Structure formats: C-alpha cells, structure tokens
Amino acid sequence: MIKSKKTKAPKRKRYRLVTALLTVIAAVSAAIFLLPTVLTIANSFMSASEINANYGAIFATTEKGGKVFVSEKINLKFIPDMVSFSQYFTVLFKSPDYLLKFWNSVILVVPIVIFQLATASLAAYAFARLKGRLKEIIFFVYIIVMLMPYQVTLVPNYLVSDWLGILDTRLAIILPGIFTPFAVFILSKIMRRIPPALIEAAKLDGAGELQIFTYICMPLCKSALFSVAILVFIDYWNMVEQPLILLSDTNLYPLSVFLSRINTGEIGLAFAVATIYMIPALLLFLYGEDYLVEGIAYSGGIKG
Amino acid sequence: MKVKRKNILKNDKVFPYLCLAPSLIGVMIFFIVPFAVIIYYSMVDNPISKEFVFLQNYVNILKNTAFRKAAVNTLTFSLISVPLAVVLSMLLAMLLDCKIPFVSQFRTGFLCPMMVPIASVVLIWQVVFHYNGVLNDFLANFGVDKIDWLKSDKGQIVVVLLFLWKNLGYNMILFLSALNNIPKDVIEVATLEGAGAFYKFFRIKLRYLSPTILFVTVLSLINSFKVFREVYLLTGDYPYDSLYMLQHFMNNTFRNIDYQKLSSAAILMSIVMIIIIGALFIAENKFGEDVEG
Numbered sequence: 001m002i003k004s005k006k007t008k009a010p011k012r013k014r015y016r017l018v019t020a021l022l023t024v025i026a027a028v029s030a031a032i033f034l035l036p037t038v039l040t041i042a043n044s045f046m047s048a049s050e051i052n053a054n055y056g057a058i059f060a061t062t063e064k065g066g067k068v069f070v071s072e073k074i075n076l077k078f079i080p081d082m083v084s085f086s087q088y089f090t091v092l093f094k095s096p097d098y099l100l101k102f103w104n105s106v107i108l109v110v111p112i113v114i115f116q117l118a119t120a121s122l123a124a125y126a127f128a129r130l131k132g133r134l135k136e137i138i139f140f141v142y143i144i145v146m147l148m149p150y151q152v153t154l155v156p157n158y159l160v161s162d163w164l165g166i167l168d169t170r171l172a173i174i175l176p177g178i179f180t181p182f183a184v185f186i187l188s189k190i191m192r193r194i195p196p197a198l199i200e201a202a203k204l205d206g207a208g209e210l211q212i213f214t215y216i217c218m219p220l221c222k223s224a225l226f227s228v229a230i231l232v233f234i235d236y237w238n239m240v241e242q243p244l245i246l247l248s249d250t251n252l253y254p255l256s257v258f259l260s261r262i263n264t265g266e267i268g269l270a271f272a273v274a275t276i277y278m279i280p281a282l283l284l285f286l287y288g289e290d291y292l293v294e295g296i297a298y299s300g301g302i303k304g
Numbered sequence: 305m306k307v308k309r310k311n312i313l314k315n316d317k318v319f320p321y322l323c324l325a326p327s328l329i330g331v332m333i334f335f336i337v338p339f340a341v342i343i344y345y346s347m348v349d350n351p352i353s354k355e356f357v358f359l360q361n362y363v364n365i366l367k368n369t370a371f372r373k374a375a376v377n378t379l380t381f382s383l384i385s386v387p388l389a390v391v392l393s394m395l396l397a398m399l400l401d402c403k404i405p406f407v408s409q410f411r412t413g414f415l416c417p418m419m420v421p422i423a424s425v426v427l428i429w430q431v432v433f434h435y436n437g438v439l440n441d442f443l444a445n446f447g448v449d450k451i452d453w454l455k456s457d458k459g460q461i462v463v464v465l466l467f468l469w470k471n472l473g474y475n476m477i478l479f480l481s482a483l484n485n486i487p488k489d490v491i492e493v494a495t496l497e498g499a500g501a502f503y504k505f506f507r508i509k510l511r512y513l514s515p516t517i518l519f520v521t522v523l524s525l526i527n528s529f530k531v532f533r534e535v536y537l538l539t540g541d542y543p544y545d546s547l548y549m550l551q552h553f554m555n556n557t558f559r560n561i562d563y564q565k566l567s568s569a570a571i572l573m574s575i576v577m578i579i580i581i582g583a584l585f586i587a588e589n590k591f592g593e594d595v596e597g
C-alpha cells in the first residue's frame with residue numbers, strides 16, 4: 001500500500017491521542033482496583049475517635065439491627081486528620097488476642113504451602129514421566145477433585161477428620177489443604193513442557209531419576225513453584241469456610257475469620273489489624289510478582 | 305559402563321510411582337474414599353439403621369426450598385459473573401497490551417485486590433454499599449433515592465462487582481501472557497495482507513487465546529463458588545434471599561449434622577460440576593487442538 005506523507009502525519013497524531021486515552025482508562029481502572037488497599041492502610045493511621053466519627057453511622061446501625069437513628073454522614077477519608085499510631089499500639093501491646101490469631105493463621109498456612117509444594121512437585125514429576133491409560137485416569141481424577149467447590153469437598157473433609165479423630169484440631173484444616181491438587185495441576189503442566197531431549201541427554205550422561213528431578217526439573221520449575229506458592233498462600237491466608245466448619249474452638253480460628261467478628265467498638269482496630277495481616281501477602285507479592293506473571297504464563301487450557 | 309548397583313532411586317520404572325505415592329495416598333484418604341462413602345450415605349435413610357432408600361434423599365433435597373433457592377442463586381451468580389470475568393479481563397489485558405506507558409504499575413494495581421484481607425474488603429464494601437453509605441450519598445446528588453444495596457435484590461449486583469474486583473486482575477495476567485505468546489509473525493503477515501483489527505482479533509488472536517479462555521473460565525468458575533466468603537462476612541448466616549448461596553445451606557445443615565441432606569446435596573453439586581467440566585473438556589478438544597504446541 002502506498003501512503004502519502006499527508007495522511008501519515010495526522011495518523012500519528014491520532015495514534016498518540018488514542019494511546020493517551022487508553023492510558024487514562026487504564027489508570028482510572030487501576031486506581032479503582034487499588035483503592036481498598038490504600039484505604040485500609042490510610043485508615044489504619046487514624047485514631048479511634050476519628051474512625052468512629054467517619055463510619056460510626058454504619059456500624060452502629062448494623063450492630064443493632066438498624067434501629068439506631070443516625071443522621072451522620074459517612075466519610076470515606078484517605079488522609080487522616082492526624083496521623084496516629086494508637087491503633088497499632090493497641091493491637092500490638094494491649095490486645096494479645098489479635099497476635100494470637102495472627103499466629104494461628106501462620107501455623108495453619110505455612111505447613112499447607114510447604115507440604116503441598118513438596119508432594120505436588122513430586123507428583124507432577126511423576127505425571128510428566130509416566131505414560132499410559134492409568135496415569136491419564138488418575139490425572140483426570142485430580143482435575144475433578146481440584147475443580148470441586150468447597151461446598152462439596154467440605155463434607156468429605158469433615159467425615160475423614162471425624163474418622164481420624166482430628167476434628168477441632170488444626171490438622172483437620174492442614175491435612176486436606178496439603179493434598180488439594182491445585183499445585184499438582186499447575187506444576188505438571190510446566191514439567192510436561194520440559195523437552196524430552198533434555199532428559200534423554202541427562203540419562204545418557206548417567207543421571208538417575210532423582211538427579212533428573214532435582215537438577216533439571218526443579219530449577220526449570222522455579223518460577224512456577226513460586227507462583228503456586230503465592231496463590232496457595234493467599235488462598236489459605238484468607239480462608240473462611242474451613243475453620244467455620246472444621247473448628248468449633250474459636251481460639252483456634254485464624255485471623256481471617258476473627259477479623260470479621262470485630263465488634264463495633266473496635267472498628268478502628270480493624271484497619272490496623274487488616275494492614276498487619278496484609279503485610280505477609282504484600283511482601284510475597286512485591287518479591288514474587290514477576291514469578292507470578294511468568295510462572296503460570298504457559299498454563300493455557302485445562303488438560304495440559 | 306559399570307551400572308551394577310540397581311538403586312531404586314535410579315530405576316526409572318519405579319521412581320515415578322514413588323513420587324506419585326505421597327500425593328495419591330493423600331488424595332485417596334482425604335477426597336476419594338470419603339467421597340465414595342458420601343455416595344453411600346446419600347442412598348441410605350440414616351447412618352445408624354442404614355436402610356437403603358436409593359434416590360429418596362435426592363428427591364427430598366430437590367424438594368427442599370432452601371436448597372433450591374440456594375442452588376438457583378449460586379447458579380445465577382456463576383452464570384452472570386463468570387462470562388463477565390472472562391470478557392472484562394480479556395479486554396483489560398488487551399488494553400494493557402496496547403503499548404501504553406506504566407504497564408507494570410497498572411498490572412500491580414490490578415493484582416492488589418488479591419492480597420487485601422477479606423475482612424477489610426468487607427468493611428470497605430459496607431462503607432460503600434450500606435444504606436447510609438458512600439454510594440447512596442453520591443447518588444443522592446443526582447436525585448436517586450436511597451437503595452438498600454445489600455438487603456434487596458440489588459444484592460447480587462454488589463456481590464458480582466465484588467467478585468469482578470477481586471478476580472479480574474489475575475485473569476488479566478493470564479490473558480496478558482497469552483497475548484504475548486502469540487507469534488508476532490502471524491500478526492505481521494496478516495497486517496501486511498491488509499487484515500483489519502477486527503479480523504485480526506476474531507480470526508487470529510482469539511484462536512491463540514482459546515486455551516487461556518477455557519483456563520480462565522474454569523478458574524473463574526471455581527472462584528465464583530468461593531464468593532461465599534465475602535457474602536458470609538457481609539451478611540452473616542441468613543442473608544437477604546437473593547444472596548442465600550449453597551454454602552449457606554451447607555453451613556446451616558452442618559450445624560445440625562444431617563448426613564443425608566449434606567451428602568445428597570454434595571453429590572448433586574458434584575454431578576453438575578462434572579457435567580460442566582466435561583463440556584469444557586470437549587470444547588477444549590475441539591477448539592484447542594490446532595493451536596496447542
């Protein structure tokens with residue numbers, strides 16, 4: 001096609017305009033997504049009285065079933081009148097409950113992430129190396145289990161915990177968490193992409209299966225491992241369903257459930273607690289965002 | 305070569321099975337075996353007398369109004385929110401794919417909802433959507449009457465928004481990397497041959513994206529069942545009718561441990577899920593084969 005110079009100049013101008021417009025759209029929508037995070041952090045630096053002044057209207061009514069007459073307006077504020085660390089001080093030094101619940105979360109989530117990755121990377125390796133009908137059937141079963149919503153899997157979980165006598169203990173959440181096949185699914189997709197020639201070459205050089213696994217497959221899966229770890233961590237860090245059903249002792253509840261039970265008087269604390277609770281996830285994200293992006297990049301499709 | 309010691313760890317016939325064992329045993333114990341037991345429970349009249357009633361429990365559960373309401377609500381929610389989640393995240397990904405500046409900052413912004421603790425999300429959502437909340441305040445400027453968002457049929461809208469806000473970011477990332485993996489030369493050739501943006505999208509990009517579309521659909525479907533978390537924290541055990549989800553039903557049934565009800569409900573749900581997954585599998589086989597390498 002022949003383009004004269006005349007049509008080219010306006011076209012470039014238009015192109016720039018479109019880019020600017022798209023950037024603005026992207027910026028606005030990204031801001032909306034970012035808002036609650038910023039809000040949580042900003043509000044955590046407000047004093048209790050300021051929080052109550054801002055949101056009192058809402059949480060006073062919800063508590064008493066909407067019978068309180070409040071004419072006060074709600075203020076969604078980003079910048080505290082006065083930056084105050086009093087909420088943090090209260091959380092960290094005066095109410096040990098929150099720290100205890102934070103610890104509960106850690107003690108539930110960390111073993112799940114570590115052991116799920118360990119068993120899953122082994123299993124994924126097996127799925128990548130094995131052939132035949134049996135393997136395909138087993139893998140299909142894994143996918144079905146993975147896709148089952150909690151509503152379904154909680155019933156089996158409850159039964160097994162009952163049989164094993166671990167109901168009302170942390171193990172009732174940790175053990176099924178470890179064997180959730182999500183990580184197996186993602187990792188075996190990645191492992192299957194490792195060129196067979198690479199493995200053959202290693203074998204010719206005298207590498208055993210264990211060596212192939214540790215020195216070839218694991219390093220190649222690094223980013224996938226990391227992204228799965230982030231996803232699993234975030235999923236369980238925010239768990240709600242499992243503790244509600246499998247734990248009757250509220251002392252064992254993780255912070256994710258407990259945080260939502262904060263009562264009206266402590267609304268101010270909620271933001272500070274939430275911010276503290278967000279820190280591990282935030283650190284993981286900042287450190288691993290690129291892994292998250294590249295790790296699951298190849299996992300299109302469901303079958304693998 | 306001197307390979308005399310036949311170490312188990314070097315035997316490539318046995319080693320993969322050894323690798324699979326821990327995971328498989330765990331999955332068997334925690335998912336497969338109890339699931340089989342549940343099928344059995346769903347067909348006896350109670351766990352003590354164990355009288356075989358075949359499908360009676362299923363008939364009962366299908367007649368149960370609470371279950372039906374929960375099932376309809378959950379299904380409606382998924383039917384609305386999953387397609388929206390797929391299409392919108394694809395659009396977002398294409399937006400960020402347009403060579404605009406600050407892409408990685410925007411990306412981080414979109415991923416942020418993943419790490420905000422649910423409880424604080426719920427707090428903020430309440431501030432916005434409460435009867436006396438920010439949104440009603442804002443709408444009042446335009447003369448719109450106050451709407452009780454969470455305690456009316458509008459509740460579903462709020463929850464769909466919440467779901468989208470939470471899930472678009474990650475879905476978008478998946479699409480973004482899929483877009484990056486489309487071979488550049490294919491697009492270039494099409495451009496040279498005079499293909500318009502429309503043609504390029506529907507005939508070329510969409511084909512390469514199809515495995516990702518399926519993957520994102522499945523992921524969104526799983527996540528759409530998890531929206532109960534937010535709904536529960538927003539509205540408690542007995543929310544407004546249109547927000548009563550299957551998990552509410554299960555939770556409330558757990559409380560008075562009714563195994564028949566629970567197990568037949570769980571089996572029914574899994575049947576529906578298996579049908580949906582099966583359909584997606586077939587779809588993937590049909591559309592995916594000419595692209596996947």
